[in-house]
Amino acid sequence: MRPSTLTRLAVAGSRTDLLRTVLTALSALLATVAMLCAATVLSVHGWADRYTNPLLVEPGLRPGVAGTLILVSLPVLALAGQCIRLGAPARDRRLAAIRLAGATPQESVLIATAETAVASLLGSVTGLVAFIVARRQLDRPNFYGQRVLPTDVLPPVPVIVVLVLLVPVLSAWIGAFLLRQVIITPLGVVRRVRTRGPRPWPGLLIAAGVVLFAVPGQLAEQRSFSKNTIYAFLGAGAVLTMAGVVLGTAWISYAVGVLLRRYGRGPVTLLAGQRLITDPWNGSRTMAGLLTAVIAGAIALAYRELLATEFRSYDIYNAMMGWSEGGVGAPDEPEFYYGAVRLVMVAVALVSVVAAAGVLVALAESIVARRRTYAALTATGVPRRTLSAAVLLQTLTPLIPALLLALAAGDALVRLIETEIPIGNEFRECVERGLGGCEAPRHPEMATVLHVPIPWANLALLGGGALLAVLVAVGAGLLVLRASTDLEELRAG
Amino acid sequence: MSALLSGTNVVRNYGATPALRGVDLAVDEGEIVAVTGPSGCGKSTLLHCLAGILRPDAGTVTYRDQNIGLWSEAARSRLRRTDFGVLFQFGQLVPELTAVENVALPLLLAGSGRREARSVAAEWLDRLGVAELAEQRPGAMSGGQQQRCATARALVTQPRVLFADEPTGALDVLTGEQVLGEIVRVARELGTAVVLVTHAASVAAYADREIVLRDGVLDPTGLGLGVAR
Numbered sequence: 001m002r003p004s005t006l007t008r009l010a011v012a013g014s015r016t017d018l019l020r021t022v023l024t025a026l027s028a029l030l031a032t033v034a035m036l037c038a039a040t041v042l043s044v045h046g047w048a049d050r051y052t053n054p055l056l057v058e059p060g061l062r063p064g065v066a067g068t069l070i071l072v073s074l075p076v077l078a079l080a081g082q083c084i085r086l087g088a089p090a091r092d093r094r095l096a097a098i099r100l101a102g103a104t105p106q107e108s109v110l111i112a113t114a115e116t117a118v119a120s121l122l123g124s125v126t127g128l129v130a131f132i133v134a135r136r137q138l139d140r141p142n143f144y145g146q147r148v149l150p151t152d153v154l155p156p157v158p159v160i161v162v163l164v165l166l167v168p169v170l171s172a173w174i175g176a177f178l179l180r181q182v183i184i185t186p187l188g189v190v191r192r193v194r195t196r197g198p199r200p201w202p203g204l205l206i207a208a209g210v211v212l213f214a215v216p217g218q219l220a221e222q223r224s225f226s227k228n229t230i231y232a233f234l235g236a237g238a239v240l241t242m243a244g245v246v247l248g249t250a251w252i253s254y255a256v257g258v259l260l261r262r263y264g265r266g267p268v269t270l271l272a273g274q275r276l277i278t279d280p281w282n283g284s285r286t287m288a289g290l291l292t293a294v295i296a297g298a299i300a301l302a303y304r305e306l307l308a309t310e311f312r313s314y315d316i317y318n319a320m321m322g323w324s325e326g327g328v329g330a331p332d333e334p335e336f337y338y339g340a341v342r343l344v345m346v347a348v349a350l351v352s353v354v355a356a357a358g359v360l361v362a363l364a365e366s367i368v369a370r371r372r373t374y375a376a377l378t379a380t381g382v383p384r385r386t387l388s389a390a391v392l393l394q395t396l397t398p399l400i401p402a403l404l405l406a407l408a409a410g411d412a413l414v415r416l417i418e419t420e421i422p423i424g425n426e427f428r429e430c431v432e433r434g435l436g437g438c439e440a441p442r443h444p445e446m447a448t449v450l451h452v453p454i455p456w457a458n459l460a461l462l463g464g465g466a467l468l469a470v471l472v473a474v475g476a477g478l479l480v481l482r483a484s485t486d487l488e489e490l491r492a493g
Numbered sequence: 494m495s496a497l498l499s500g501t502n503v504v505r506n507y508g509a510t511p512a513l514r515g516v517d518l519a520v521d522e523g524e525i526v527a528v529t530g531p532s533g534c535g536k537s538t539l540l541h542c543l544a545g546i547l548r549p550d551a552g553t554v555t556y557r558d559q560n561i562g563l564w565s566e567a568a569r570s571r572l573r574r575t576d577f578g579v580l581f582q583f584g585q586l587v588p589e590l591t592a593v594e595n596v597a598l599p600l601l602l603a604g605s606g607r608r609e610a611r612s613v614a615a616e617w618l619d620r621l622g623v624a625e626l627a628e629q630r631p632g633a634m635s636g637g638q639q640q641r642c643a644t645a646r647a648l649v650t651q652p653r654v655l656f657a658d659e660p661t662g663a664l665d666v667l668t669g670e671q672v673l674g675e676i677v678r679v680a681r682e683l684g685t686a687v688v689l690v691t692h693a694a695s696v697a698a699y700a701d702r703e704i705v706l707r708d709g710v711l712d713p714t715g716l717g718l719g720v721a722r
């Protein structure tokens with residue numbers, strides 16, 4: 001097949017296809033901008049006090065800023081890939097007709113992924129233009145020549161080219177990956193269904209993640225680790241835990257479905273329960289971005305609580321020693337670290353919104369794919385509110401336990417680092433070790449142990465926010481259900 | 494001389510339900526064969542197996558002395574854009590493409606240039622009397638016009654065999670007869686063999702020979718609609 005034929009077939013489509021193309025391009029635009037920003041931050045070298053933003057000044061903090069930006073770009077990319085299923089029935093008919101005309105299975109998948117790639121390329125090129133324009137507009141140094149953002153540096157041109165091309169390639173790959181269960185035949189499109197239910201083995205991933213995350217803290221006294229080794233352990237632990245929670249959601253969905261079928265009464269629980277049993281992986285696919293964001297958010301909130309406890313310990317220690325000025329900890333230190341945590345939480349909020357958009361796309365697609373069944377149920381007298389309640393129930397029942405697991409896992413990881421901070425042992429330890437110049441505290445009665453509290457309120461806000469985002473997405477998705485239960489659907493070809 | 498296309502002891506099941514239980518059929522060059530029988534007897538399944546859309550569970554489907562049942566999915570797909578044409582009751586046109594683009598599709602998939610493919614497609618639309626619809630999309634055409642476009646697309650590669658599954662099933666009697674008349678006329682001009690699945694006596698009447706299926710096997714009595722020439 002010639003490239004011109006491939007392009008023509010890839011861009012052929014209806015209004016829904018146009019919407020899919022726009023959404024895909026928009027996702028690719030956002031992902032490209034986020035990745036270019038990350039590359040720009042990484043292009044700043046050395047101590048950079050030419051910036052007013054402290055997160056950009058210290059070389060040690062910039063990888064964290066870049067990592068946060070990449071964290072934002074990943075679910076956006078996933079959304080771009082997920083958009084491939086939007087308007088699926090019409091596209092399925094088109095692909096089946098093309099197969100009937102003689103296209104091979106590989107060519108039909110190529111047409112579907114080329115569509116995503118073309119839209120993504122459009123988005124990533126627009127993203128590059130937007131990045132360059134915004135960079136110029138925001139480049140306003142103050143009187144001392146300092147800038148808020150690194151608008152004076154650009155990543156190397158090869159890096160820019162690679163990033164602009166990487167986004168369409170990745171989104172096309174994600175799209176093709178999501179199509180792996182879809183078989184396009186000349187007679188129509190069928191989906192492979194796994195007959196065996198998911199097993200609870202992702203629990204092992206969570207356990208392995210927790211163990212890896214705990215290694216640097218628990219073995220710190222026995223042996224010293226380099227900074228990179230510690231980061232590797234913590235990173236691998238966090239990633240394994242996230243993967244465990246995301247994959248474990250399938251098992252949760254399946255278990256909830258079985259419980260609903262066994263103990264539920266009425267058609268709502270029957271419909272919702274059977275959907276969860278039939279496709280338990282749907283929760284893992286659609287909620288992956290959201291759950292990952294919630295775990296990252298829970299880690300950030302728990303770490304903020306650990307920092308707050310540590311700063312409180314500095315104050316108590318300084319008071320115990322009778323130091324009114326100076327002492328342990330700089331006065332502006334807390335605000336700096338809290339600012340960094342706030343940045344992560346902004347990223348988490350952004351990711352949650354994008355992930356909720358992904359939930360909406362997936363939900364709309366699953367409703368449209370079953371529109372004839374829904375229309376037939378409505379025609380036989382099943383009230384629309386019963387169908388809406390079933391869709392709501394099948395989304396929320398696995399989500400709530402999965403969210404609780406994600407919050408608990410994120411908080412537990414940080415609690416592996418420290419759960420209590422003792423204050424006032426320094427003088428005794430100094431004397432016992434025979435070190436000279438040990439300064440006795442003026443108020444030894446203030447010696448205490450501070451327990452790092454669990455940030456219940458903040459965790460509840462995070463979980464509630466994620467739940468709210470999904471509720472809004474489901475609410476919007478139910479509008480599609482209303483249109484899909486129109487009896488005209490029974491006559492559609 | 495061996496047949497152009499033949500099925501030998503073709504078996505095909507859907508799960509535990511047998512659709513074809515050992516069917517033998519041979520089609521010669523330029524021959525028009527009608528496959529008739531009651532609903533659910535396996536007519537469409539037989540056509541899909543012969544056209545390489547479905548692979549038989551047992552038995553062989555031979556085209557020009559080659560067992561296409563052993564070919565890969567991609568190879569059988571390529572056969573549909575060179576040697577085989579397929580015509581269904583509905584649903585075979587790409588709704589987002591114009592008539593001329595739809596007809597040009599098999600040529601484009603085979604690697605022809607856009608201009609050349611469009612030119613050949615336009616000739617075929619003219620041949621089937623719908624040249625004025627070249628830039629229309631299927632949604633803007635009547636059922637008969639769509640079926641003429643689909644016929645043009647099925648014949649644009651000048652296939653050796655045309656498989657038609659209830660090609661006039663969605664049309665009124667008069668339009669159906671007109672469309673079928675054109676299919677048969679063009680097939681005879683090209684020397685294309687036609688395998689025509691139908692349960693309508695008026696459609697089977699266009700065939701040279703009629704075979705009857707019942708419950709997935711050939712009816713030994715051969716008493717079908719009984720109207721083939």
